[in-house]
Amino acid sequence: MVQCSCGGDCKENLVMACSGVADVGELSDKVYRKLIKDGVGAGFCLAGVGADISGFVQSAKAATNIVIDGCPVNCGKKIIDKLGAEVKSFTLTKLMNLEKGKTPVTGELVEATVNKIREELSK
């Protein structure tokens, strides 16, 4: 949801995921949606930034970007890095010790990953 900056110059958390085709990409998407529901930040379309759509680009530049990548290719982080914007990046294979292509996406894994990311963000 759009946030009005009337009250001050607060920086919004924008949450986005690589949502790639691999199992860990699917996991990134499910984790991202749960983080949004939990109120960690506003959901945001990484594709819009990658497509260089001005509103998406400027919004990302003005925010703290929480990027969930499934694998070490880190496409999401690289897209935000190109803007020089603030980013908190999570690579799920590393964070949860997962193997790309051999990770069944279960409710338990989604929950555990969300909890781990929330823990890391609170540090």
Next chain:
Amino acid sequence: MKKIQILGTGCPKCKQLTENAEKAAKEMDIEYQIEKVTDINKIMDFGVMMTPALAIDGEVKTVGKVLSPDEIKKYLK
């Protein structure tokens, strides 16, 4: 003619940004039209997540900031 759009739901900062944009355009003596985009769905269609935002000729230049007239002039050139 420059098309200036102010994206925001009508808060004081949006109004200030509108005033500053009009001042900038007038001081530059350019032809312009100004539009206030207040519908939240239309604002989100731009990909804008923080308001107020400034768009010139359909391209979003800044979000979540009230630019001064001098800062806006750079985008109107």
